[in-house]
Amino acid sequence: LAIVNNMAEGLLLIDAQQSIRSANPAAERLFASSPGQLRGLPLRQLLHSDVDAPLRAGRQELRVPACQGDVLHLELTVSPLPGQPDLQIVLLHDVSLYKQSEQELRRLAEVDALTHLANRRHFDACLERCWQAACQTGQVLSLMLLDVDHFKQYNDTLGHQAGDLCLQELARLLQAASQRPGLPLGTLAARYGGEEFALILPGDAALAQASADAFRSALLECHLPHPASTAGPWVTVSIGCASLVPHDGRRIAELFNAADEAMYRAKALGRNCVVQVELSG
Numbered sequence: 001l002a003i004v005n006n007m008a009e010g011l012l013l014i015d016a017q018q019s020i021r022s023a024n025p026a027a028e029r030l031f032a033s034s035p036g037q038l039r040g041l042p043l044r045q046l047l048h049s050d051v052d053a054p055l056r057a058g059r060q061e062l063r064v065p066a067c068q069g070d071v072l073h074l075e076l077t078v079s080p081l082p083g084q085p086d087l088q089i090v091l092l093h094d095v096s097l098y099k100q101s102e103q104e105l106r107r108l109a110e111v112d113a114l115t116h117l118a119n120r121r122h123f124d125a126c127l128e129r130c131w132q133a134a135c136q137t138g139q140v141l142s143l144m145l146l147d148v149d150h151f152k153q154y155n156d157t158l159g160h161q162a163g164d165l166c167l168q169e170l171a172r173l174l175q176a177a178s179q180r181p182g183l184p185l186g187t188l189a190a191r192y193g194g195e196e197f198a199l200i201l202p203g204d205a206a207l208a209q210a211s212a213d214a215f216r217s218a219l220l221e222c223h224l225p226h227p228a229s230t231a232g233p234w235v236t237v238s239i240g241c242a243s244l245v246p247h248d249g250r251r252i253a254e255l256f257n258a259a260d261e262a263m264y265r266a267k268a269l270g271r272n273c274v275v276q277v278e279l280s281g
Contacts, residue, residue, distance in 0.1 A: 010092030013081065018043040018055065027092055030072070043090070047074075055090070073099040112191040114164060115171030123190035123198055127252060130186045130202050134246040141201075142208035142243040145259040146174075146215070148195040149236045149271040153228035166224060166235055167195060173222070174199060177215040183207075205243040205278045212239045212274040236272035238263055244279035254279065 004011055010027030012020050023038040031038065031046060038046065043055065048065050055078050064072040073096045081087040110122035118126065127143070134141040148154070148170065155163040171189070174197055178189035186202040199215075201208050216239060224235035240263025242255050262275040269275065 010094075012038070012043070012090040012092065014043050014088050014090055016086045020046065021087065030074075030092060030094060032066075057088075061095070072096055112171075115168055115191045117171045117175060117197070118188055118190035120190065120192055123188065123192060123200070126186070126188045126190075127200055127256075130200055131246050131252050131255075133186070134202065135248065138245060138247075139202065140204040140243050140245055141255065142203055142205060142241060143255050143259045144199040144201060144208055144212055144239060144241045145192070145256075145263045146197050146199075146212075146237045146239040147263055147267070149231045149238055149267070150226065150229045151195040154226055154235070157228040167191075169222065169224060170197065170219065170235075170237070173215060173218050177211055177218070180211070180214070183211075205241070205276060208241040208243055209274065209276050212241050212276070215239070216272070216274060231271040238266035238271045239274040240264070240266055241274065241276040242279060243276070244281075250281075 004024050007024055007026050010030045011024040012027055013022045015021055020038050020041050020043060023033075025035070027033075028035060028038060047062060055076065057078050057080070059075065059077045062074050062076060064074055066072045072094060075093040075095050077091040077093075079089050079091075081089050110118060112119040130141055133139075148166070151163065151166075154166060171191065174189040178187050178199060184202045184207075186200065188200040190198045190200075192198045199211065201211060216237060219237060220234060222234075225233065226235045227233070229236065240259045240261065242258035242262055244250065244255055244258070246252075246255075258277050258279055262277050266273050266275040
C-alpha cells in the first residue's frame with residue numbers, strides 16, 4: 001500500500017462496471033480531487049467520455065478536460081488485477097508536457113524564424129492540401145506572390161538590421177491580410193524566401209485582387225522610408241496573382257509559375273502594382 005500511495009503515476013482500481021473502487025494520491029492530484037472524492041465515480045465521467053464501451057486492455061492516449069480550460073494528455077494502461085477477475089488496474093501517466101514540447105517543435109519546424117509566418121516547407125504542404133481539396137470540390141484556388149521592390153538597395157542603404165525590421169513589418173501586414181473577416185478556410189501567409197512572400201487563397205480572382213489591393217494599400221499607409229527606390233519614397237511591393245480551377249490534368253506548378261510570371265510583369269510595369277491572371281481550362 002505504501003508503494004501505491006507514493007507512486008508518481010496515478011493508479012485507479014475499477015470494477016466490472018468501470019466504477020472507481022479506489023484511487024491513489026497521485027490520481028487524486030491529477031484530477032484536483034480531495035482524498036476519497038473519486039471513489040464510486042464512473043470512469044467515463046472522470047475522463048469526460050461519452051463512449052459507453054469499456055476501456056480496452058493495453059495502452060492508449062486520451063485528451064481529458066482539466067481545470068481552467070486546460071487539457072490533460074494522459075497515457076492510460078489498463079490491465080486485470082491478478083486473482084480478481086472483476087477488477088482492473090488503470091495506470092495514469094500525464095504526458096501533457098511532452099505533448100506541449102512535441103507541438104512546439106512541430107510549430108517551430110513550420111515557422112520562419114525571422115517573420116513568424118509559415119516557412120517554405122509549411123507553405124508547400126498547405127498548397128498541396130488546398131490543391132487536393134479544390135480538385136475534389138471544383139472550386140477556384142488563387143495564389144498571390146509578392147516581392148519587395150529594390151530590397152537589395154534597401155539593405156545596402158539602411159543596413160541589414162533595418163532590412164530585417166522591414167521584412168517583419170511586411171509579415172505583420174500580410175498576416176493581418178490573411179486573417180481578414182470572410183476569407184475562406186485554408187488561407188495562409190508565408191515567407192517563401194528572402195524578400196519574397198506568398199498568400200494561398202482558396203477563392204476566386206476577385207478575392208485575390210481585393211486581398212492584394214488591401215495589402216498594397218496597407219503597406220503604403222505605413223510610410224516605410226526607402227530612399228534608394230525608384231518606385232517611390234516608401235517601401236513598395238510588386239504582386240502577382242493567379243487563379244485557376246485545379247483538376248487531375250493540372251499541376252500545382254502551373255498555378256505557381258503563373259503567379260510568379262505575373263509578379264515579374266508587375267515589376268516590368270514599374271513596380272508597386274498588382275498583375276492578375278486567370279487561367280482557363
